[in-house]
Amino acid sequence: MEATVFARLPLTALRTFECAARLRSFRRAADELSVTPTAVSHQIRSLEHWLGAALFERLPRGVALTTAGERLFDSVHGALLDIQQAADALRPRPDTGQVLLSTNASFAALWLVPRLGQFYARHPTISVCIDTRAALVDLHQDASVDLVIRYGEGEWPTLDCHQRLAETFGVYGTPTQVAAATQTTPALITVQWQDSTLYQRLWQQWCAQAGETWLAGAPLQRVYDEEHHALQAAIGGQGLVMASSVMVSAALGSGLLVPYRPDIRVPGACYQVLSAPGRSRHSPVRVFLDWLQVALR
Template sequence: MFANLPLTALRTFESAARLSSFKAAAEELAVTPTAVSHQIRSLESWLGVPLFERLPRSVRLTACGQRLFDSLHGALLDVTQTLDQLRPQRSAGNLTLTTTPAFAALWLIPRLGRFYAEYPEINLRLDASTGLVDLHQDASVDLAIRYGIETYPSLHSQCLLNECFAVYGSPALVTGLGDAIPTLITLRWRSSGLYALGWQAWCAAAGTEHWLNEAPQREYDEEHYALQAAIGGQGLVLASSILVSESVASGLLVQYRPEINVPGAGYSMLCVPGRERHPPVKAFFGWLAREVG
């Protein structure tokens, strides 16, 4: 049934497709770039369709190539996991997750103790970075939790949390504010327009548009810095209902004008199609779904 499958060529193709480079695939497989090119051309000839577009400094999958990669990558992950389970001294499950520093510090890490208690055999490595990881090319990363309104049609995705934005301050500040104009604690986001529009929408709903021009402002680069400033009584902060949840639950922050909030974006958990079947990934998907449920 499988006697005629070009297994070496398929393994070479998976590496080149994942890395978008024949040279990088050659380094990973410990062969020459010429050998990689030969295997790819052999596979294309066997199939009768082109799998890559050859660009000046890289390669790009054709529609047929993408279809083959989506199937092959998941299949190889399944085989790798089965082989690992069959070894007498099986290695512990490893899981690498990338997300933003703010989501990691303010929402995920306070809850991870429950994950470790449920799955003590899984070693979780957390990569907290604002850089965007290409999951198709970086096979060392299993999962990404991303924020925004974008969709990712080439990835397996699960919507985790939808947020709204509201204004928060320390209990003492909110209680004593009255009609005074507060200091506004703001963020300098890379997508700064989204946050600025949030303040405008909130102030419009609250009838406090004059704050935008009259209120003193303190600006921070990261959400957790802004929340710490608000906890310290330095002003009011417009914050994500998701990222502020632990501070509110512990009584460090309270919502100002709780009847007013504005829509935000959301967080999604993503992986390369097929990897969601890998047991550590499947376990984390399930745990996180229960955690937010």
């Protein structure tokens, strides 16, 4: 009975559908599959006729999945990942395994990279490749990226969220700078992202809670455009830095920085570990996520 059912499955059309749905484009699917856009359209139409349901909404530029299309994509994409994993396991010389992760440069430099040695000690055959390009990766279109770590309070309902890492903000410096700050007004190290006043607001909130008058007048400020630059400035003794509890954790653990007024904390956002639906079934990704769950505690 099962053989009869499987024999009737339009496997070529389903594979074509997965590609077109992931890339949100018949033309890009044609390029990936090395066929013509007309052939892709024909396969999609035949699949829609076989199912009796529309899978795509045709738009002036590209296509969008219908509700039925989204449901089918989640199942087909996950099933093809399972098949690929099983096939890889049977190869005489299977790949050692790779995880491609996209995140921002500061999180990579200050949190992830210092801890990757622990991962490699346990899983030396899995390579973690880190992409820190500024462009936001669309996981539904770029199948080469396994995971993204995004910052903020946003919601991504079409992606799987595996872990969240919340943060608070505080003030930190070298032991010498922290001791001196109890006697004189310190230089303030801050981050100035383009078109962002986040750190300015954080300093105002922190000083208001702490009862510090450092912002009165024209305080001496050292301004950097990246968090890892600001933390390196603090480690170099340039002053006190406003920093995320996530970003500063490695420097605290090594004793390079210590908190000033650790009782004063300002709430921040969080880091979310996301993937396309079904991606976590891929063995190297699952192994990395299991390690990450422990490391994020």
